[in-house]
Amino acid sequence: MTGLNIFFILKDMLDNVKAKKYQIRLAPESLLGQSQKTGLDYLLRLDPDRLMAPIYKGLGRAAEAKAENYGGWEEDQINGHMLGHYLSAISAFWQATCDSRLKKNLDYVVVELKSLQASNGYIGGISSQYFENCFNGHFSVAKFTLENNWVPWYVQYKIFAGLFDAFWLGENQNAWKVLLAMGHWVCRGIANMSDQDIQRMLFCEHGGMCRVLVDLYQISGEKVFLVTAERFIHHQVMDPLLSGKDELAGNHANTQIPKVMGLAKLYDVTADDKYRRAVEFFIDRVINTRSYVMGGNSRSEHFEEPGCEALSRDTCESCSTHYMLKLVEDVFAWQPREDLAAYYENALLNHILASQEPVNGNKMYFVPTESGHFKVYGTEDNSSWCCIGSGLENPGRYHRFIWTEFENGLYLNLFAASTLMTEDYCVRLLTDFPYSSKVLIKVERMKKEPPFLYIRKPSWSKNPLEVFINGEPCGSVDSGYLKIMRPLKEGDSIDFSLSMELCSYPAKDNPRRFALKYGPIVLAARLGREKMPPSDVVPVHLALMEWENPVIIPRVLADKDKPDSWMSMNDPGALSFRTQPGALENQQCLELLPFYALHHERYMIYFDQA
Ligand SMILES: [Zn+2]
Numbered sequence: 001m002t003g004l005n006i007f008f009i010l011k012d013m014l015d016n017v018k019a020k021k022y023q024i025r026l027a028p029e030s031l032l033g034q035s036q037k038t039g040l041d042y043l044l045r046l047d048p049d050r051l052m053a054p055i056y057k058g059l060g061r062a063a064e065a066k067a068e069n070y071g072g073w074e075e076d077q078i079n080g081h082m083l084g085h086y087l088s089a090i091s092a093f094w095q096a097t098c099d100s101r102l103k104k105n106l107d108y109v110v111v112e113l114k115s116l117q118a119s120n121g122y123i124g125g126i127s128s129q130y131f132e133n134c135f136n137g138h139f140s141v142a143k144f145t146l147e148n149n150w151v152p153w154y155v156q157y158k159i160f161a162g163l164f165d166a167f168w169l170g171e172n173q174n175a176w177k178v179l180l181a182m183g184h185w186v187c188r189g190i191a192n193m194s195d196q197d198i199q200r201m202l203f204c205e206h207g208g209m210c211r212v213l214v215d216l217y218q219i220s221g222e223k224v225f226l227v228t229a230e231r232f233i234h235h236q237v238m239d240p241l242l243s244g245k246d247e248l249a250g251n252h253a254n255t256q257i258p259k260v261m262g263l264a265k266l267y268d269v270t271a272d273d274k275y276r277r278a279v280e281f282f283i284d285r286v287i288n289t290r291s292y293v294m295g296g297n298s299r300s301e302h303f304e305e306p307g308c309e310a311l312s313r314d315t316c317e318s319c320s321t322h323y324m325l326k327l328v329e330d331v332f333a334w335q336p337r338e339d340l341a342a343y344y345e346n347a348l349l350n351h352i353l354a355s356q357e358p359v360n361g362n363k364m365y366f367v368p369t370e371s372g373h374f375k376v377y378g379t380e381d382n383s384s385w386c387c388i389g390s391g392l393e394n395p396g397r398y399h400r401f402i403w404t405e406f407e408n409g410l411y412l413n414l415f416a417a418s419t420l421m422t423e424d425y426c427v428r429l430l431t432d433f434p435y436s437s438k439v440l441i442k443v444e445r446m447k448k449e450p451p452f453l454y455i456r457k458p459s460w461s462k463n464p465l466e467v468f469i470n471g472e473p474c475g476s477v478d479s480g481y482l483k484i485m486r487p488l489k490e491g492d493s494i495d496f497s498l499s500m501e502l503c504s505y506p507a508k509d510n511p512r513r514f515a516l517k518y519g520p521i522v523l524a525a526r527l528g529r530e531k532m533p534p535s536d537v538v539p540v541h542l543a544l545m546e547w548e549n550p551v552i553i554p555r556v557l558a559d560k561d562k563p564d565s566w567m568s569m570n571d572p573g574a575l576s577f578r579t580q581p582g583a584l585e586n587q588q589c590l591e592l593l594p595f596y597a598l599h600h601e602r603y604m605i606y607f608d609q610a
Contacts, residue, residue, distance in 0.1 A: 022397040026096070031434070031596075032398040035353055039395025044088055044101060044362030045380065046392075048109050051086050054079030054125030056379065059116055071382035072539055077150035080125015080159060083109070085389030087162025091170035092396030103170070110166055110174045113229040118180055121185030123154055131156075143252070146204045156186075156377065157207025158389065162252045164215050176219075183216045189229045195231065197319035202234040203419025205255040208323075220271050226269065230417070233266075234259055241278040244580040246285050249305045253298035254386070256282075257323040264330040276334065283331055286324065287343050292520050293346025293505045293515040293605065294354065294595060296321045296367055309508040311606055313545055316367040318355045321347050327403060332413075336404065338480045342414040342459050342520070344401050348414070350522040352394050354596035355387070363391030365541040372527055374536060374551040379523035382539040402429070402533035411453035411481060414499070415439050424448040425488075434500065434521050434594070435573060441494040453488060454481040455488065455496065460520050463499045502563045502577075516561045516567070518575060523592040525579075527551050527602035536600060551602055554590070555610040558583040567592070585610060 013435070021193035026033035048055040056062050060082060069075055069504040074082055087109060094102040113123055122128040130152040133139045139147050146152050160182065166175035186209075190198065213229035237256055240247040241263075260282045267275035289306035292296045296316025304310065324342060332340045353362040355375075362377035365387040372508065378388045403420050404411045410420075415433040419426065426445040433439060441453075457465035457477050466485065470493055475482055484494070500519035507513035516523045530549050540545060558566035558580075566583035570591065577592040584590065595605060 001249040020440075022096075022403075022405065022420060022422040024096075025404055025419045026399050027419075030417035030432075032353070032416050032441040035356060035358065036395040036398050037216070038358060038361040039356060039392070040093055040097065040099065042380070043086075043093060043392055043396075044105075046086060046574035048086070048112075051083045051450060052109065052112055055083065055113065055116055055123065058125040058127060059118060059123070060127075061116070065241070066089070066449075070384050072384035073386070074384040077126065078196070080387070081155045082127065082389050082392075084155075084158025084160070084162035085392050087170075087175075088161075088165040089392035089396050090413070091162075091168070092164040092174075092393055095169045096396050096399050106166055106170045107170060107174075108256055110163070110172050110178065114174050114178050117181060120545075121183075121484070123178065124159060124326065126155060131189060134197075134201050135192050137193060137513070139201065141200055141204050143203065144205055146201065151205045151207075152582065153201075153204070153206035153209055157209050157212060160212040161208065164212055179216065180220065183213065183225060186213070186289045187224045190228050190231055195232075198231050199235060200233065203236070205230070205252065206234075206259075208258030208261045211258060211265050214262060214451050216285075229266065229542050231263065232262065238263065238278065241282050242274055242279065244279075244281050246289075246306060248282075248285060248290070248303040249333055251303050252301055253286075254301065254317055254320040254323060256303075256318060257327060261327050261330065264327060265332075268330075273390045279327070279331060283324070283340075285328060285429040287339075289508070291347075292316055292369055293507075293517070294340075294350035295324075295343060296351045297324070307508045310462045310511075311369040311371070313370050313373050314366045314370040314542075315369045316351060318351065318364055318367065319390035319400070321351045322387075322394060324351070325397070325401075332401075332404065333406075334514035336411050336454070336481065338459060341401075341456055345414055345458070345520050346522075348398070349520060350595055353398075354522075354598075356391060356395065358597075361395075363388045363539055366545055369605055370607065371553045372551040372602050373547075374532060374602050375599055376541070376544050377537045379537055379539050380432050380543065383541070385541050407452070407482070409454050411454045411456070412441070413456050429489075432520055433498070435575060437498045437500045439496055439498065443488050443490055443492040443494075446488060446490040451488075453484040453494070455484065455494075456481050458498065458520065460503070460517070461498045462501060465496060465498075467494060467496045469494050491578055502567060504560050504563050507606060510608075512560075513606055514609070515606050516563055518577070520592075521575060522595045522597050522605065523575075523577060524595040525592050525604040525607075526598065527553075527590075527604055529601050532600075532602070551604070551610075552586070553604060554586055556584055557610050560607070560609045 041356050049067035050070050053065040056065035090102050090106045117123045125504040131148045132147050133147050163175045166172045175506050210229050210232035213225045217225035261570055263275045264279045286297055290303055298317050299312055300314045300318050328340050365385050378385050402414045402416045402418050415431055417431050419428045424447050428442045430440040441579050464476045464478045465482055503517050505515040505517055566580050567577045570578045574596050579590050
């Protein structure tokens with residue numbers, strides 16, 4: 001393909017993006033809006049030159065680096081993975097906020113990468129020798145090492161994904177050029193390898209390499225990317241999924257999710273139904289048989305047997321949920337489903353939102369479910385964990401699933417105060433949800449034949465959803481989405497109420513164990529700060545795993561299935577609840593808060609019935 005052709009494709013793609021562009025802005029004072037701002041401030045504090053430092057080293061030009069690299073995992077063999085996340089995060093935030101400081105940093109990093117890219121197309125934070133050895137077929141492999149280096153392809157995937165986001169969300173054309181050259185470097189190397197050697201190589205964690213190659217194919221139309229992407233399908237784990245078999249137990253969770261994202265994209269470009277079936281099977285097994293109450297999965301980073309919900313301090317790795325949300329967005333685009341939206345809402349509000357510290361934006365790795373433990377966060381300079389990387393991206397993506405536009409209409413999935421603007425219409429969603437159950441949608445501009453509106457009736461809301469337009473009833477539904485049959489007009493006001501109630505969530509593996517939710521919000525009991533560590537912000541993610549727990553955990557004497565008979569709301573503005581005397585052992589009374597709001601103290605999410 002000539003440079004001129006590439007230019008025209010790029011121009012078409014970007015025009016297309018622009019034409020279709022719709023912007024969703026979170027209300028700044030809303031729950032998600034405030035957390036997004038905290039995440040933005042954190043992102044802007046990072047120094048692009050420090051993030052670039054590993055790239056200089058990887059290319060053998062360390063002396064030219066303009067700053068010292070960050071510590072933690074950034075100097076522990078996966079150097080440069082944070083730069084990939086940074087590019088993705090800054091692009092997502094750019095789409096979410098149009099803050100010009102982001103665009104400036106984004107363009108700066110991409111120009112730097114372009115100037116550093118090797119003539120063969122390689123760009124990365126580790127030596128290309130690890131990959132060259134793979135291409136030559138002379139390499140050693142283990143689950144998390146290739147040539148005795150920690151997950152080289154995983155790092156490469158993060159940089160690929162960052163550049164793709166810089167192009168697609170950040171509208172940076174240079175990123176596409178860097179990406180294309182890097183993609184060709186991969187294709188040339190992989191072409192030398194036997195299928196057997198590729199499968200041996202893929203035993204080591206390799207992120208979503210299949211996915212990014214399909215992304216490259218979809219945009220460039222170059223068949224070589226599709227051929228190479230299909231050679232990146234890891235048959236040992238993907239084949240059982242392709243034949244509808246659940247052999248996930250014992251597998252590292254977040255190694256598999258990005259691989260399945262590759263199958264999802266393969267379905268998009270090939271329409272081969274086997275890929276779609278495998279993806280839908282996978283998400284069903286993860287969501288329904290391996291997730292905790294907050295929507296996170298995995299213990300000690302691994303999938304357990306279906307139906308297991310064992311509590312520990314190393315449950316729910318945050319980056320696993322980050323990728324599950326990306327995957328659910330793909331699957332929802334094939335067919336809107338309320339159960340998928342319910343999973344997304346649950347995981348977003350109760351895991352992703354809960355895993356960012358609300359003042360300084362520090363990010364969590366595991367989310368402990370063992371009663372009496374506490375949240376542990378990474379440092380800004382010396383941690384650089386995987387989940388800090390995905391945690392950088394998360395707040396920039398809060399808005400993505402509130403609305404989804406399809407040809408047949410506009411779907412309202414999440415009840416988050418926001419404004420949706422397209423060239424054709426502008427709608428404002430006014431709500432204080434989850435602190436209020438009332439939702440109002442105002443149609444502020446409607447230029448063109450308006451789409452039908454579909455409003456989600458969440459499965460946790462007991463009563464049928466009844467919707468009013470300008471005060472007049474316009475339909476109700478018991479489950480799924482309500483289609484508003486009347487086209488929308490400028491000036492319309494649409495309103496409805498959700499029914500928020502206390503309910504008990506049964507643990508999958510223990511009939512006497514349960515968690516508590518108010519509507520979709522997971523509640524956690526406050527257990528105080530007794531013998532807390534001097535700081536819960538640490539460089540090493542396992543540092544506080546063995547920290548002493550002096551708290552005696554009370555069991556529940558009252559009926560676990562009727563929480564409204566032994567708990568009452570304390571403060572509606574904080575969604576704080578209190579247990580009544582006699583409900584718990586030892587005459588204890590506990591305060592419960594939304595899990596997302598509980599930080600820097602011990603907590604209990606799962607309760608045991610006495
Ligand atoms: Zn992680």
